Structures are given as C-alpha cells and as structure tokens.
Amino acid sequence: MKPTDHFEIFLATAPGLEAVLWEEVKSLRFRAAKQVPGGVTVNGNWRDTWRANLEVRGANKVLARIGSLRVFHLTELEKRARHVPWSNVLRADVPFRVEATCRTSKIYHSGAAAQRIEKAIRDTLGAEPAKDAPIVVMARIENDLCTISVDTSGELLHKRGFKVAVAKAPMRETMAALFLRQCGYVGEEPVVDPMCGSGTFVIEAAEIAMGLKPGRERPFAFEQLATFDGEVWNEMRRAPAAEKPAFRFYGSDRDAGAIEMSRANAARAGVGDLTDFQQHAVSDLVPPTGPPGLVIANAPYGGRIGDRKRLEALYRSLGETLRTRFSGWRVGLITNEPWLAKATGLPFLPTTAPVAHGGMRVTLFRTDPLP
Numbered sequence: 001m002k003p004t005d006h007f008e009i010f011l012a013t014a015p016g017l018e019a020v021l022w023e024e025v026k027s028l029r030f031r032a033a034k035q036v037p038g039g040v041t042v043n044g045n046w047r048d049t050w051r052a053n054l055e056v057r058g059a060n061k062v063l064a065r066i067g068s069l070r071v072f073h074l075t076e077l078e079k080r081a082r083h084v085p086w087s088n089v090l091r092a093d094v095p096f097r098v099e100a101t102c103r104t105s106k107i108y109h110s111g112a113a114a115q116r117i118e119k120a121i122r123d124t125l126g127a128e129p130a131k132d133a134p135i136v137v138m139a140r141i142e143n144d145l146c147t148i149s150v151d152t153s154g155e156l157l158h159k160r161g162f163k164v165a166v167a168k169a170p171m172r173e174t175m176a177a178l179f180l181r182q183c184g185y186v187g188e189e190p191v192v193d194p195m196c197g198s199g200t201f202v203i204e205a206a207e208i209a210m211g212l213k214p215g216r217e218r219p220f221a222f223e224q225l226a227t228f229d230g231e232v233w234n235e236m237r238r239a240p241a242a243e244k245p246a247f248r249f250y251g252s253d254r255d256a257g258a259i260e261m262s263r264a265n266a267a268r269a270g271v272g273d274l275t276d277f278q279q280h281a282v283s284d285l286v287p288p289t290g291p292p293g294l295v296i297a298n299a300p301y302g303g304r305i306g307d308r309k310r311l312e313a314l315y316r317s318l319g320e321t322l323r324t325r326f327s328g329w330r331v332g333l334i335t336n337e338p339w340l341a342k343a344t345g346l347p348f349l350p351t352t353a354p355v356a357h358g359g360m361r362v363t364l365f366r367t368d369p370l371p
C-alpha cells in the first residue's frame with residue numbers, strides 16, 4: 001500500500017454518539033463521512049488517518065481498513081491472510097498482535113482465527129507476535145467476510161497526553177468534546193463547569209477555543225507502521241494555535257484536591273491562562289462577568305439507594321443556582337438518572353438515546369438559554 005492509496009477509515013465512538021461524531025468529522029472536511037453503528041467511516045489515505053488521530057476530538061480510535069477476505073474455514077483464512085501484502089503496512093521489526101471477533105459466520109472461534117492470521121503475518125513478513133505489542137491488527141469476521149483493520153491510534157484517544165491527575169468518575173475527553181458539541185459549543189463563548197473534578201470540560205472547551213489539536217503531543221501507533229513519514233507528520237502537527245479568545249473558561253468544585261488537579265492539568269495542556277479554577281460549592285456559584293455561554297457538568301451519579309436524598313438535594317441546589325443566577329446561559333447536564341435531572345427543575349429539551357459510560361448509561365440533558 002502506498003501512502004497515497006485510499007481505503008476506508010473507521011472512527012470509533014460510544015454507541016449513541018455516532019451522529020455528533022459525524023458532525024465533527026464533516027466539519028473537519030473528511031471525505032464521504034458516513035454514520036455506522038459504533039462510529040463513522042470516511043474515505044482517505046494514510047495521511048488522513050494521521051490527521052484523524054491529530055484533529056478529531058470525539059473519536060476513541062481510528063482504524064485503517066486494509067482488506068477483506070471471504071472465508072468459510074480456518075485453513076482458508078490462513079491461506080488468504082498470507083496473500084495480504086503485510087509488508088506494505090506493517091514493519092518486520094515491530095511486534096504485533098491480532099484481535100479477532102466472529103459473528104454469524106462458519107468460523108466461530110475468535111482465538112483460533114487470531115492465531116491463524118498471526119501465523120500468516122509471521123511467516124510472510126517475519127514480524128513477531130507479542131501479547132503487549134504496540135501494533136494491533138483487528139479481524140472482524142461477520143457473515144463469512146473477514147474485514148482486516150490496523151489500529152492506527154494505539155492508546156485510546158481520550159488520553160491526550162496532558163493529564164497529570166484524574167478525579168473520581170472523570171469524563172473521558174473524547175466524550176466531553178462530543179457533549180460540548182451537542183450543546184452547540186464551537187469555541188465562541190465562555191464555559192462554566194461547577195463540578196469540574198479534574199477539569200475535563202473546561203480544558204476541552206479552552207483547547208477548542210484556541211484551535212489546539214487534541215493529538216498534538218501524544219504518540220500514536222501509526223508512527224510504527226511501514227507507511228509512516230515523520231517529516232510530513234511533524235509538519236502536520238506544527239499548525240499554529242488560534243488567537244486567544246476574549247472570554248475565559250471556569251471550573252469550580254467543593255473539593256480542594258480537584259481544583260489543584262484541574263489547575264495542573266490545564267497548565268500541562270497549555271490553557272492555564274485561559275482557565276480559572278476556584279474551590280467552592282455549587283450553591284456559591286455566580287456567573288462570570290461578560291457574555292453568557294454554556295454551563296456544563298457531570299454531577300455525581302446516582303447509585304446506592306442511601307444516596308438518593310443527598311443527591312436529590314445536590315441536583316436541586318444546582319438547579320436553583322442556575323435558574324436564579326444564570327439567565328441567558330444554556331445548560332448541559334450529564335447524569336445516569338432522569339429523576340435526578342428532573343430534580344433540578346430546569347427546562348430540559350427532549351433527550352437523545354443514553355450513552356454507555358464507565359459501566360452505566362448516561363444521558364445529556366440540555367436547555368435553551370435560560371429565561
């Protein structure tokens with residue numbers, strides 16, 4: 001495969017967020033963007049996979065779909081896999097591993113399927129399979145068609161590479177970026193998170209306003225593929241940030257440790273001077289001076305039965321603060337229990353389907369500008 005060859009690129013997200021990821025991908029001018037279950041596909045070449053990893057804020061992973069094989073049994077799979085031109089994509093000196101899944105196919109043993117493909121790669125390319133290899137080849141066998149992809153990201157993309165500290169129940173950066181977009185945030189207004197934890201929403205919002213590319217400093221798996229060109233990549237990453245906006249991004253939390261973490265994380269991400277983190281409770285929140293914008297938070301989630309009263313009081317207090325002091329601001333609240341959202345008394349718009357997050361299902365509740 002030449003660096004300029006075109007193929008399908010898959011950008012993965014949590015089910016329920018495909019539509020908003022699609023909007024982001026379209027806005028970044030990728031070609032032929034289509035929503036599919038669990039993500040978005042686009043058409044492109046290897047440089048487009050680098051750009052997707054560098055620029056798309058909402059995707060969890062970027063996969064390059066390098067081939068598909070019609071297969072009905074394991075021997076056939078191994079034989080066909082030997083004909084894939086692996087040396088055009090993988091390097092003989094970089095260990096790899098294969099992950100396989102099987103659905104409604106004659107081949108149903110995913111472990112055996114992965115082994116056969118590993119053997120084909122090892123025999124034809126000379127690369128060594130290893131459990132903790134930096135390169136992952138993914139084989140999805142569905143209706144007897146084996147689609148082969150290479151994970152170009154490596155570590156999941158919410159790891160932007162800046163966070164020094166993480167609070168309890170942090171929001172993934174990728175998901176935070178998509179929720180911000182779903183609330184209509186495109187970097188042109190102030191953002192307030194009154195329960196900021198490690199500062200995820202505030203830092204994402206500030207980076208978006210500054211035009212900072214989310215993958216600007218972290219390493220990616222594609223750097224260890226045969227198709228990589230370091231010079232082109234360095235050039236791509238070097239794009240200058242936008243001018244500083246006139247407004248700021250505010251986080252608060254009643255926990256002193258959270259505020260310390262948020263400040264450290266914002267400084268590492270290069271948005272320390274655009275962000276302001278203060279320790280106080282939700283009930284002491286007042287809007288910053290200047291134009292209204294967006295208040296967004298994921299408040300503590302409902303779980304144990306004993307929490308009900310305490311949580312209801314917290315959501316009620318959040319709702320009252322926002323209703324009485326934040327006229328003109330929009331609100332985005334992420335929670336796992338619709339009754340908790342209801343306890344705020346805020347005029348929420350109809351919601352979209354819940355999204356899987358950290359073993360639970362969460363929903364974004366949004367308002368128009370508050371009266």
Ligand SMILES: C[S@@+](CC[C@H](N)C(=O)[O-])C[C@H]1O[C@@H](n2cnc3c(N)ncnc32)[C@H](O)[C@@H]1O
Pocket residue numbers: 166167168169170171172194195196197198199200201252253254255258280281282283297298299300301314
């Ligand atoms: C689910 S965490 C938010 C995580 C955050 N979005 C992140 O990505 O790290 C909820 C936060 O609400 C804070 N919190 C709980 N009750 C509060 C209150 N009454 N006032 C302010 N913050 C509160 C907790 O300290 C915790 O950091």
